[in-house]
Amino acid sequence: MADGHNVRPLGTIKLPLLIDNQYIYQIFVVADIDIPVVLGYDFMYNNQCVIDVPNKNLLLNSQTVDCHLESQIPSLFKISIDKQVTIPPNSETIIHALPNEKLPYGTTMILDNTSQSFKNKGVLVAKSICTFKGDNLPLRVMNMTDLPQTLYKNTCVGTAETVCSENILGNINAEPDLVLPEHMQVVIEKCKSNLKVDQCKIVVDLLTKYSGAFAMSKMTWEFILDTDASGTGVGAVLSQINDEGKECVIAYFSRTLSKTERQYCVTRRELLAIVLAVKHFHHYLYGVNFTVRTDHGALNWLKNFKNPEGQLARWLEILGTYTFIIKHRAGLKHGNADGLSRRPCVNCKHCDTRDVTEVSYQIENPTIRSINMLDENETEDTPITTNWFNNKTPEEFKQAQLNDPVISRILTWKKSSEKPKWPEISHLSQHHKTYWSQWDRLTVVDGILYRKWENTTTNDINLQYVLPCADRNRVLLLLHNDQLGGHLGFKRTIARIRHRFYWAGYTSFVERWCKRCTACQKRNQPSHHTRGQMKTYIVGEPLERVSLDILGPVTQTCKGNKYVIVVTDYFTRYAEAYGVPDIKAQTVADKLLEEFICRYGLPLQIHTDQGSQFTSDLFIQLCNKLHIDKTRNSPFHPQSSGLVERLNRTIEDMISKFVPKHQKDWDQYLPYLMMAYRSSVHETLGETPWLM
Template sequence: RLRAVLRAFKAAGLTLKPSKCRFAYGELKFLGHVVSAQGVSPDPAKTSAVAEFPKPSDKKAVRRFLGLCAYYRRFVRDFAQISSPLTHLTKDDVQFQWGEEQEQAFDELKRRLQSPPILGHFDQSAETEIHTDASNTGLGAVLVQRQEGAERVIAYASRALSKAEQNYSTTDKECLAVVWAITKFRPYLYGIPFRVVTDHHALCWLSNLKDPSGRLARWSLRLQEFDVTIVHKSGRKHNDADCLSRAPVESPPDSSDDDDDARFLGAVTDADMGALQRDDPELRAVIDYLEGQGSSVPRVLARDLPSFVLQRGVLFKKNFGASNPAWLLVVPASLREDIFQACHDDPTAGHLGYSRTLARIRDKYYWPRLPKTVHLYTRSCHECQRRKRPPTKPAGLLQPISAPTTPFQQVGMDLLGPFPTSAQGNRWIIVATDYLTRYAETKALPSGTAVEVAKFFVESILLRHGAPEVLITDRGSSFLAQLTQEVLRLSHTSHRRTTAYHPQTNGLTERLNKTIADMISMYVDVEHKTWDEVLPYVTFAYNTAAQETTGFTPFELVHGRKVTTMLDAMLPHEPVEDGCDDAHAVSQRAEEARQLARLRIHDQQRVDARRYNLRRRDVHFQPGDRVWVWTPIRRRGLSEKLLKRYFGPYKIIRRLGDLNYEVLPDGTRPSARRQPRPEVVHVVRLKPYYER
């Protein structure tokens, strides 16, 4: 058997790590389950958490308990039916009130998960059946096989019907149960013959329809890829799936398990539509008025009253704004969610924005306050919020870092690379720049470790220019390492870190990186092996070039004199003076130059901020606000252009000035054992979270 398993892995091209393999075990624990020769069952160590779960005191606790139980719902027959008193409590429009029904459901789920059945292993060669059934509220299915002469349950499944699906005829509901169950268990069923057992005799002809149309045609096509036989079994002998179908659930089914046709209104007849319209209080008032049975109409509809008409018992509204005037169906509140799904969420609608979604709906449908409801729906769309950037100016005004008063009082530092390994074994460049004089210190490094960073700080900054008051870096591991932090502590240097994914905070150093790289590229050899030999020369060139902002060279502002180059020695360009200035005069001129440079930096920062802020918004959040956080990710094998950009929701924990905030994932419990560390996020990465 082991040889057969290893051959299967080899044929599939899979690689196994011996340290993670277990051989000759009677049973194994895997992802919260115990797998043995007898079958699959929940891990008792995991289900003990259910047994020890305290009685919920609010809706959040109920949701946590149901989420914990739902992981093992495949082992609990009638799971949804048992849990229905608890799921009812979690609805937004239901007040939390713990009663006898909830207590019984709570205890029963605990009991069931303490002694769950052992579900069988699926055997492709065994006789396979799916038992399906549909009720007025849900669908149920049981995957069973006949193994060693006995019927063995492989898995249970159930889900609720959407509002549109509840309007289906009995035959359509039973047919939907068959199609949904086969789709649900497709990984087991594809490529093998199997039977579907149903208590609805009319379904036996589904796969033999001569001329199917509409929904039945689409369902019939779905079954063409399967080797399926549909057989009838009376309801009295069909209790397993029947019980599951009567299990109400709180939320709509996942799109992967749901039938696409549930989002369309083709199943709603004129009589059904008229009845649904009369169930809507606002629309009923209009219908009563048109039938002469009422005189008062809601103010929101009174203005359009002359444009309403009843046809075949269904309320329509004249669309006078269209190029070809047409009648619009007046949609009751109970069906608007289905309209939104079809006109916004569905692939044929494309998750487009407010204007296009509104235009698509207005072309055929009408209901009161339509623009407002479309705005609220599109704004609160979870998928749109995760992907799309706000259609307004980016958040966050520019707040320049004030220029220091003395050289190397405030220093920015960064690592540039990796580069191709040079002849001397170097791969990185560490760069430091002074925020007043713009003077740069650089060094080629074999690695970007904390040891190299700390050594550079001591030798090139501390021993050459003195200890800076402030060091600004990104959040690289070398700068956050304990060794680096200890060196900074001993030198009494305050360490300021940029926020993640926002290097503009250390913009001066980032700009220097680009300049250094551009200069090196002009002199490096074709194999890019001599870049570290060129580095000292281009750094000298940078330090002796006049800065556009200050009007001085960094060398002059640091050393108090102009640099003398080899060209100056060969071609003297200044007359020889009889005397020379005293040290005080030289020092005074250097200090005046630095103060002038500081004023010029300040003036340029004001100009830059004014220009930058024209394209920005001043946005503020408050503690407790829920937000999305923009986080660029890359996943091997996936297109970066198609990945979601925003993650969350997160909750604002603390405001750190005008631009930075501390956030935590929403729902984090203060008493959690492994409390996550708050993340500091720049406001440009945040956008409001809108809940539906």
């Protein structure tokens, strides 16, 4: 070796050496060293080698070969298109690309991760293994849209990663060494008598191939039950933690929900999944400790539920015979049970992960659909039938857009492939900016500007004709004012417009049109009933107006009191509260007369709610005899008695801070707390109620 160590050679071998597209046969000495290949002096002398270190190249047989340090070869780099190419719609082709980095000849790479710009166009690049031969790299691309897509030169296709070709070939040619586990062999032995020879072989092959999907349970291992529920079914996975700390699957369970069960709320469905799974795996879980994992955090309260009734009580009784704990697991990590609870969707747009928010579509021979009486979500693909459209040709549609100052500028922009920069349009009108923000949805077909719109009901893609300003009034006359339009409301009119036309600000335009329609305004009734405005009741002296209310029921005290009669004056905010055992009309009338009126005098007006004790004949006769004006608030509208209702909350807050746990002596604190309230400064008055 160059460092002075002696290495014993293992032998020699003659092999072809590929250097920069030329094969040179050379005898190699095989030894146990870390360096992959050593080019000796005899090789360099026989092939007239000249090493140019500053320029990083090697002159080999009068041919220059670029040299690279292994540490400087990039492991991840971008691939760009070599020349411009147009891919027809719904087809695939082979294009040529070049790496953005300088790579040595023979570098093997894996092309992966199609660039986002290609995905937005609906173009996909196949994942492939390529070997760099110093020229172009062949790539297989597919156009998934109904429009031809142009790929420009030097556009990034994706990323590539260098790999060792020996590792790739080794992985491809390696035969998997699969052995049927012992517990599976026991199953096969039991089933052999019921299976034919070819059937038994198929079963063995399947069990061998998917041997990692199941494991043999052991009672010494901890059981884990993962459950989940969807709108159509429930699923569960029973697994265990083996001695190596690895989670192994024991069994799977799933079941569809009945029509009634699908009406359950989310929490009840998740609980049903646990009940069904525990009953299904009863022979595993009965008498052992296990953990239930769910992605529904609300089930953590399961064992703390008080006084369960009905179905919930029956479910909890079933679960009460098992010993388990519930843990919450994030939904992203709960895919095993989640997948079992869902049916696979066929052509389900919402279940697939889409990298492109909108797919480009093209309608052959696009025409503006006729204006007829249609349902909101109904479309019509028949030719133009109205006189206004029959008299117009595609050239007239095109010319009408060119005459519009806003749309004509948009058409000029669309002639170029690049979207204008913000500084170029920042000084323009709001309509220009609206079209600019929808650049990807605007398309030009035969010189006419359209906007792509997706019908959320039918999931169809429609082309909306961008209507010039000069034709908008005429269209509204046909779709709203005409006898086929029927003078329908804003929502139906905008639905008809949306199926056929588009222009910036069309929603507000249609709304103003419907509101200014004379025929509609004469006939339509207002959508709401006019109500009188609420006013503040003004009082000018004490006892001019008194509000009366009842607080309770609360905990019964040792004296038998269960309710509180609250009286407050609107002018002074002076308040009194009396504990009473009941709220009969006789009790309320006696307390008001003896404790309040006899002490403070007659009020001019008493305001109450519509409680039976206040509307009784006894209470009304009392007010009439004392010449007191009796008023009441609206039913189920406590805002009319806001003063006394707010006082009720204040009294509750004060009592709750002093009353002991048994809460049976709150009436003893009541006089002292009311004194504290009356002697404190009221926020509205700026003075104490006692002083007022």
